Amino acid sequence: MYQLEYIEINRGQQPDALVIWLHGLGADGYDFKSLIEQLPLPDALAIKFVLPHAPVLPVTLNNSAPMNAWYDIYSLQENSPEDEAGINLAMHSVENLISTQFSHYQAQRIIIAGFSQGGAVALHCYLHGSVEIAGVLALSTYLPLKDTLADLQATRLASKDIFMAHGEADEILPLSYATRSRDALMAQGVHVDWHQYPMAHNLCNQEIDDLSVWLSNKLS
Numbered sequence: 001m002y003q004l005e006y007i008e009i010n011r012g013q014q015p016d017a018l019v020i021w022l023h024g025l026g027a028d029g030y031d032f033k034s035l036i037e038q039l040p041l042p043d044a045l046a047i048k049f050v051l052p053h054a055p056v057l058p059v060t061l062n063n064s065a066p067m068n069a070w071y072d073i074y075s076l077q078e079n080s081p082e083d084e085a086g087i088n089l090a091m092h093s094v095e096n097l098i099s100t101q102f103s104h105y106q107a108q109r110i111i112i113a114g115f116s117q118g119g120a121v122a123l124h125c126y127l128h129g130s131v132e133i134a135g136v137l138a139l140s141t142y143l144p145l146k147d148t149l150a151d152l153q154a155t156r157l158a159s160k161d162i163f164m165a166h167g168e169a170d171e172i173l174p175l176s177y178a179t180r181s182r183d184a185l186m187a188q189g190v191h192v193d194w195h196q197y198p199m200a201h202n203l204c205n206q207e208i209d210d211l212s213v214w215l216s217n218k219l220s
Contacts, residue, residue, distance in 0.1 A: 004052040012046030017219040018105040022118025026067045028053045090121045095131040113137035120144040135161040143181035158189040163214045167199035
């Protein structure tokens with residue numbers, strides 16, 4: 001487990017809700033700072049956004065070049081081997097951040113959001129973690145270690161609520177990756193609020209509006 005450094009953005013006075021927002025491969029916590037500052041959220045909704053920086057790791061996919069990464073990626077081919085140890089280490093590090101720095105927030109007032117690789121970690125935390133949270137924003141991402149879903153109790157999965165969004169023209173993680181992840185989740189009883197948009201591996205204005213509505217409904 002590693003200690004995560006992070007930046008904070010407070011939306012509203014005396015936030016009583018917490019959103020941990022995980023960036024994608026090669027980025028850092030500042031990647032979504034301006035977007036979060038401009039999310040169309042109700043003025044009455046007070047949220048602390050925490051944007052951690054992933055550690056610097058060698059990434060096999062990129063010729064083992066060191067970069068901010070939540071875990072190693074060997075290939076972007078579906079069903080290729082996955083860095084299970086690294087994914088679990090990232091999960092424990094995010095949970096440690098919550099339990100040591102933000103334990104005063106109630107579970108039903110905590111959301112984990114993530115884009116791309118960060119979204120994979122967010123999903124893994126939600127499904128396999130020991131820290132209870134209210135839901136996940138899974139953006140342009142996929143479900144890691146999806147075969148481990150079968151190990152989870154059906155009653156645990158039935159209570160889960162995920163906003164999942166993907167671009168129809170995503171050139172990094174094709175739409176099919178996300179739809180198969182969605183289908184695997186739904187087959188196990190997970191509630192997935194699915195959205196797809198005419199965009200590439202990024203976010204669009206309609207998605208930002210939609211996730212803001214979902215976030216507002218979850219935390220109001």
